[in-house]
Amino acid sequence: MKQLLIFIRKEAYHIFRDKRTLLILLGMPMVQVLLFGFAITNEINNARIAILDLSKGEMSRDIIQRMAASGYFEIGENLHSLSDIERHFRQGKTKLVAVFPPQLEEKLLRNTPVQIQLVADATDPNTATTLINYASAIIGRYMQEQNQGKALPLAITTEVKMLYNPRLKSVYMFVPGVITIILMLMSAMMTSIAITREKELGTMEVLLVSPLRPSTIVIGKVIPYILLALTMAAIVLMLGAFVFGMPIRGSLLLLIAECVLFVITSLSLGILISTRTETQQVAMLISLMALMLPTILLSGFIFPIESMPKVLQLLSNIIPAKWFIIIIKNVMLRGTGFDFIWKETLILLGMALFFIAASIRNFKIRLA
Amino acid sequence: MPNQPAIDVQNISKRFGKQVQALEDVSFQVQPGELFGLIGPDGAGKTALMRILTTLLLADEGQARVNGWDVRKDYKLIRRNVGYMPGRFSLYQDLSVEENLQFFATIFGAAIEENYGLIRDIYSQLEPFRTRKAGKLSGGMKQKLALSCALIHKPSVLFLDEPTTGVDAVSRHEFWEMLQRLRQKGITILVSTPYMDEAGLCERVALIQKGRILSIDTPANIVGSFDKPLLAIRTDNMYRLINDLRQFESTHSAYPFGDYVHLALDRPIWPEAVHAFLAAREHTGIEIKAATVTIEDSFMELMTRS
Amino acid sequence: MLPAITADKLTKRFGDFTAVNQITFEVRKGEIFGFLGANGAGKTTAIRMLNGLSRPTAGQASVAGFDVYRHAEKIKRRIGYMSQKFSLYEDLTVRENIQFYGGIYGLPLDEIRRQMKQLVAGLGMEPYARSLVKSLPLGWRQKLAFSIAIMHRPEIVFLDEPTGGVDPITRRQFWEMIYKAADEGMTVFVTTHYMDEAEYCGRVSIMVDGRIAALDTPHALKAQFHAASMNEVFLNLTRPGRHQS
Structure with a gap:
């Protein structure tokens, strides 16, 4: 010893x-x-995204605002037609385009399912996935809030749940x-x-x-x-x-x-x-x-x-x-x-x- | 047990790989209390032999006993009872003098106070540097500390592997004085060295070369066994002198020894004959005298014979 | 004839510590000069100044006729160096070592080839030319190292403890090589703390605490100190007042 x-x-x-x-x-x-x-780190801050808002309603504006406020995204150009999307990606100006369909509110009120399209540049798959996850989470949360206290739930397009690391x-x-x-x-x-x-x-x-x-x-x-x-x-x-x-x-x-x-x-x-x-x-x-x-x-x-x-x-x-x-x-x-x-x-x-x-x-x- | 040798080596052989025969059929005995020298150049097998006796290596053939214990079977007993100072002084450079001594005392299960008497005259020279790191000591100081560490558990047999290599002449001299005093305290010492001039300081020596023992005897007897007439010769041109002497008809061997050449002759002849031979070859400053045979003369003679 | 080495009050200080203290000496061309001293006496520092590896603090020195302050590069081309410990690459063959050293001293290829033959034959090592150096006996390695160190025909060769630990016959063969080189006009500068090596030098200097305490032929020094060997001379000089019993 x-x-x-x-x-x-x-x-x-x-x-x-x-x-x-x-x-x-x-x-x-x-x-x-x-x-x-x-x-x-895989985290993304201030990624440039573009918006193609065909609905031009209150709801789409709200969502865009929330995205901008999240800190993850920086809202770049407003696109005018679907054909703009591809050109935009090719020029490398953006990582993600959010496409809001026409008559968003009306369709939702009629209970027709609507889809907000998220188009991402997947040449870098990790970044693409992360951005899509962030965006869907923001949209999902917005929908949940809208549904509160309503008899007829509005059709929810995304359901994303991040366990243990909600902010990824x-x-x-x-x-x-x-x-x-x-x-x-x-x-x-x-x-x-x-x-x-x-x-x-x-x-x-x-x-x-x-x-x-x-x-x-x-x-x-x-x-x-x-x-x-x-x-x-x-x-x-x-x-x-x-x-x-x-x-x-x-x-x-x-x-x-x-x-x-x-x-x-x-x-x-x-x-x-x-x-x-x-x-x-x-x-x-x-x-x-x-x-x-x-x-x-x-x-x-x-x-x-x-x-x-x-x-x-x-x-x-x-x-x-x-x-x-x-x-x-x-x-x-x-x-x-x-x-x-x-x-x-x-x-x-x-x-x-x-x-x-x-x-x-x-x-x-x-x-x- | 009376008359049991302290070290008993019988027909030890050791190979490293296929090529190197480190030791070949080596046998010798060291009596209790003897100061025994193992004299030979680098690569002669001295270290291998030391390691076999300190149970660090296993011999391929043969048997060896230390204090009657078998180096293979009773290695634990041997390790407890011998002191060993390996070729490179085995000290912790970043530990102080005191800490080194304390460490080695404790791992050998000894207390410094108990055996201080044994190392007093060695260690007292280190006392002023007690707190200095071993790495900062001079070669001679390191050597003294390593010896103190090897002695602190009062071993009955002490193995010293080339303790004087790389140490200056003053420290070498002091080291041998210390060994003489230790011998008087009854410790058996086996010491190896490549320096032929240190052979004379041992009671008996084994001359070893290429893994074989050339001769075992007292230094005086080894020198006495040189049976050729030997002359010491110098002239003003050493290089020509060696070459010319080798052409002389009665020359057995001619080797430089410092500023002289030792000329061993096949038969006794008058020095004047050598003088005349050299003068005829235009040497100047010729000086010829009878040479004192040294261990080196004997070693070289034995080397060429074997 | 110009001396091979001159040192005049050569001094090196490290802070407060004077490692080499105003040493003055001359080494003649073709001489075998022993440079002795205990560990830490200042030998290594002095050699480094002569080799152009360390700048003196004060004093003058020239090697092969060149000033150590101004022409260190020229000196390096004219000297050879061999140390017992690290002179050859053990994991290269004999041939490869010769080629390498020939190359770094800028010898032309055909000269290297010629010397290779001569050198290997001179040492009787033809069968081992393609063997790794580490497989050779120590004595052979030393003789090879010396031959390589003088391959570029330096004016001065520095030998650092060249023969420690070698068997007595090989040691003498080695010294015979040195005598031969000196006989051909090369200056040999041997540093060692082994006094038995000192016995073979033409003249020796003994350094004690940064100064040269004695300088003469071994013969004369032994007579002066009434000593039988250089070892005794050395002990007398380094331990004043204490004589060997």
Whole structure:
């Protein structure tokens, strides 16, 4: 026990005396979150749209006004005929055209279904979908208000319902993903070089000749980094909350506990890499390159797992990040408790134990 | 157990890959309390042998025991009871002198106060720099700290792999003085070095070359076993001198030794004959005297014979 | 004949610390000059000034007839450099190393080809010309490194601890190569803190704390200090008042 304590203390000295690395470790998550949060976002503000109002009634004017007031759209040109639409898109002047049919009010009062046509430039499908969603939501809400207190409901043309993220804020999607990726990569990287560094320095020789047990070395290497990784997690969470207005709807305690678990899983994976490599360079490459792509692509961070081919869906199950993203989204956005995420938690715990056991087993008690 | 050797190596062989034969059928014994030197150039197999004895490597063939414990089966016991200072001083550069010592004491389950007597005269020179980072110490200081760390758990056998490589002459000298004092405290020491001149400071040495032991004996006996007449010769042109001497009919070997050439002869002849030979070849400043045989002369003779 | 190297009150200060303190010496053409000193005595700093890698704080120096302040580039073309630790690329073959170094000193292709043959044959390494350097024994690597360092026929070659750790026979073969080069007129400047290397030099200087504490032939120095070896001379100079028992 005393050996473990002094080992941890020594590791802590290494960490805190290397000020530059420490600064990078703590600064990088900040930069990454801000980059992801601001630059790489699906949100659209002030998109230019055009209107073809064939009805010229009170209702269409109301709707157009609401669209303009939403902040998402900037109303550009008023078109005069259907043939204008195509020309307009070709000139690249607009992303979306809203077409209001003639006699909107009259048709509605006669209970004839009407359709407001939303035409979007789908060369950029993500933007198109988002714009269509915004527009339909505005129209839908308008209709609902009009229907209130009326005996005969007016025909509703759109029904869009956005759960959990009604304003389609993409930051809500990104922050959990970014937290996950950062914790995973940074933790794995930190510990992956921790053992190889001693191999390169030659100090490993003396550690091996000492009565230290492999388990003491492995565990002694993981523990001090937990604190560091948690600091990172806190920085990222606070940025999410204060800069991007990310809600934490569930229990904060539960969130922290899950973070600890995930950090331990990642650190143990790093240690496992460390036991199998000889130089810091190789360890770093493996932990960055070999972990980064699968973690980003298969964790559900950017691409929904449900729409992947079956093989990749199966493969995604071995990515620790996938399970953590599920957990963190549940706790932060849905505010669910432990009873909803115990399965994912158990899977992560199993992975952590496996990595640690494999590291201790893999730890070479001799040099070659 | 009386008379049990502290280190017992029997027919050890070790290969790295298919090509490199690091050690070939190496056998020797070190008695308790002995200061034993393993002398040989880089690549001779010294480090491989050290690592096999400190249980860091497994030999392909042969057996080795340290304090009677088998290096393969009883590795845990050996690790608890020996001290080891690897070739590159194994210190944490970002930890202070004190922190390094404390760390190594604790992982070996020892308390500094308990065994301080053993390291007092080594560590006391480091005391003024207690809080300095190991990375900021001079080579000689690092060497002293590494030795203190290897001794702090009071090992019965001490393995030192090239402790004097890369250290200046003053520190080397001090280091050997420390080893002499440790020997008086009854610690068995196996030390390896590429410097032939350090052989004379050991009680017994094994000369090792290309994974084979050339000779095991006391330094005096190794020097004494050189059986050729040996002359030390210098003239004003070293390069021509070597080449000319190699043409001399009775020459066994001619090698530069500092500012002299050591000429080993196949049979005893008068120095005047050599003088006349060199004068005939227009050498000036000729000086010829009987040479004192050194370990290096013996080593080279053994190398060419094997 | 002009000296190969002259230094006159050459000084280098780093802030308050004087690494090299007014050193004055001359190295004659074709001489094997040993430049000795303990770790941290200022050897490396002095060499860097002579090689044109570091600008002196004060004093004068010239190498191969060129001023170190003004003609650092010209000096670099006229010197060779070999260090035991990092002279050859271990993951290149013997041939590739020769081609590379020939190339960086601007030797014409047919000259490189001619030297390649000569050099490889001279070392008896024909069967290994296409082997990776790391597969060669240490002694061979050192001899190869030296041959490559003098391939462009430099006027002066700087050797940094060239023979530490080599077996005694290879070491002597190496020194014979150095004697031969010196015999042909090349100046050899050896820095080392191994005193046994010092014994082979024509003259040696010993640096202590940034100054040159002694400069003479090993023979004369040993006589002056009543010492049997350069090691004793060195200990006497660096530990005043304490004599070897």
